[in-house]
Amino acid sequence: MMNFLPRLHQDELLYSVIARYKRMCGMVSKIALVRDLYDEKTVFKSTLFPQHLNKLIANFPYNSKIGVNELINNHTPFNFYTAFLSSQLTETISDGMINGKGTGIEALVGIAGSRVKLNDHLKVCPACLVEDVESLGEGFWKRSHQIVGALFCLKHEVPLVNSKVGSSDNIVDFICADEDVYDTENSLPVIYSAEIKKLNLSYLRNVSYLLNVNQKRKNLSFIIDYYIDRLREKGFASKSGNLYITELVEVFGSFYPTEYLELMQSTIDIKSETNWLRLFVRNNNKNRSPLRHLLLLQFLGLDVSELFDWNSTIGKITIKSNRKPKYELSERKSEWLKLINENQGATRAELKEKGKGLHTWIFAHDRVWYEDVTPRIKARKNKRAAIDWNQRDEECLKLAKKAVKGILSFDGKPIRIIPANIRRAAGVKKWFLHKKLNKTWQYIEEVSEDINSYRIRKINWAISELMRKHGKATAYQVQLYAGFGGKNDEVRKIINEVLESNRDI
Incomplete structure (x- = not known):
């Protein structure tokens, strides 16, 4: 049984509480720590969604008033990841965290199969870390900083920084949030636009509502x-x-x-x-x-x-028709034939206008008969002037070349040269990409970038910007500055190749 329990800070991950407990006890052995927490060999597999919380609560000091619901709701991101799930599934996930599920909770909340992946490392706010050390004597991991999509600290409005501590290890190491968990000297703050x-x-304010209120x-x-x-x-x-x-x-x-x-x-x-x-x-x-x-x-x-x-919704409206004819089919047919005879030379559209309701009824109940008796007379229409596709092709080709030139000379993060972006840069609508514009399409296909070419151009831009601003550019800095995120190994390999080729020049 635990002899004491560290004070739980607001917005602190349960993982962080255990890490501080481990340090206070001076423990080195992970097995000894787990036995101290659970009184038996239980594996702590998830940084964000711990299980067997009932066993952990039972091992808290006798005077502890902390319950399992407080741990789940205030010290894990449970409320965020279950907010849009049904009450039944939310209860199932809660029960899995309390009593143990055997399988990962991540699969139940939909993270395992989602294209929106968790961050590979725990994040920290440098301002929070300094503030917490000054006021509390130590830092701690905040759950709001670990939420997927969190780029800033909502309190200080500064960019979050990736730490050296992994967030998805199969067997968790309990490491405290200190100033040495990230490289303050070589970690440049990520620069984001004001937009x-x-x-x-704004996104984080909604996250805060889900975590703390809803x-x-x-x-x-x-x-x-x-x-x-x-x-x-x-x-x-x-x-x-x-x-x-x-x-x-x-x-x-x-x-x-x-x-x-x-x-x-x-x-x-x-x-x-x-x-x-x-x-x-x-x-x-x-x-x-x-x-x-x-x-x-x-x-x-x-x-x-x-x-x-919100309490009530409408959604899609299904329209059901229970129309019943007032007259027999033969009577309706007689009326339609009379309408045709009285309006010789009328087109079908004109007959439909004159016989509103009658036309619809006949067409729905005996279409074969309608087609047999109703004349097809086409009204003459003023023909549109034919489009000179060759002339339009030449005009669009000029627009496309001008647009590509503008994209390449853009003073900011590179924009990928693809048909949609060329059209937007040209400031025209979808007709610009008509298949009859042969020369334009040939040019667009020649200049369009595949994803790797675009990545290399963006990488070179990021290197140039970092060298101009800071006089150096590491692979990690380039990856973040170019907007790839910090966990794309494929992109990191390309960045290293580009950096190596630049050194050879």
Whole structure:
């Protein structure tokens, strides 16, 4: 049994509490620590979602008043990752943390199979660390800093820094949050634009609500219906709730900077029929990352509290028709024939206008007969002037070349040269990418960048910027400055190759 329990700080991870306890006791052996905590050999497998909390509570000092719910709700990110799950699944996850599940809780909350991955290392706010050491005599790991998508400290509004401490080890080492957990001398602060900072701080305010205030749960079907209702209000859905998905994806992609969506692991390929936003607003039972819920709500101009305070939704409206004919079919047919005879030379569209209701009824109940008796007379229309595709091709080719030149001379993080970005830079609509524009398309295909070429260009830009500002550029600094995040091994390999080639010049 534990002889004492360190004071639990606000927003402190349970992992951090145990790390401080280990240091206070002067323990070196991990096995001895686990036996002291659980009174038996129990493996602590997850930094964020510990299990067997009932055994841990039972081993707390006799005078401890801390209960299992306090540990889960205040010292793990449980409330954030279960916020958009059903009450039943939330209880299952809670029970797994209390009594032990045998399998990872990460799988239950949907992290294991999600494209939105947890950070590989625990994060710290340098300002918090200094402040905590001065006021408390020691630092501690804050759970709000470990939330996926957290780029800043909400309190100090400064960028978070990756520590040297891994967050997803199979067997956890308990390391305290001290100044030596990250390289203060060689770790440059990540530089984000003012727009990214504003977006992320707004995101973090919603995260704080989920962690510290919200205890409500809504079923996924309710949440999807809520989104449809709000999208209908914004003009992205019809009255019946059918989504104008193409327009939604385009406007969403314009609302968030591409760099920010990359940082939030939520980039959108507008051309793809299976991009995450298209799938996100469909009513299926697949888990969705809470990060992406908050991105959609932020796009809609809503606080997450509004969703959980909402009581009723409409969603999609299914229209059922139980129309019953007033007359027999033969009587309706006679009326239609009479209408045709009285309007010789009328087109089908004109007959439909004159016989509103009657036309619809006949067409629905005996279409074969309708086709046999109704004349096909085509009204002459003024022909549109034919498009001179050769001339348009030449004009678009000039626009495309000018747009590419503008992209390449852009003073900031490089923009990938692909058809969609060329069109945006040209300031024109989708007709710009018409397949009949042969010369334009040939040019676009010649200059378009594959993903590795774009990465190399962005890497060279980042190296140049870092050298200009700081006189040095390490692979890690380049990776963060270019916006790749710190855990992409494939990109790190390319960065090292580029740095090596630059040294040889």
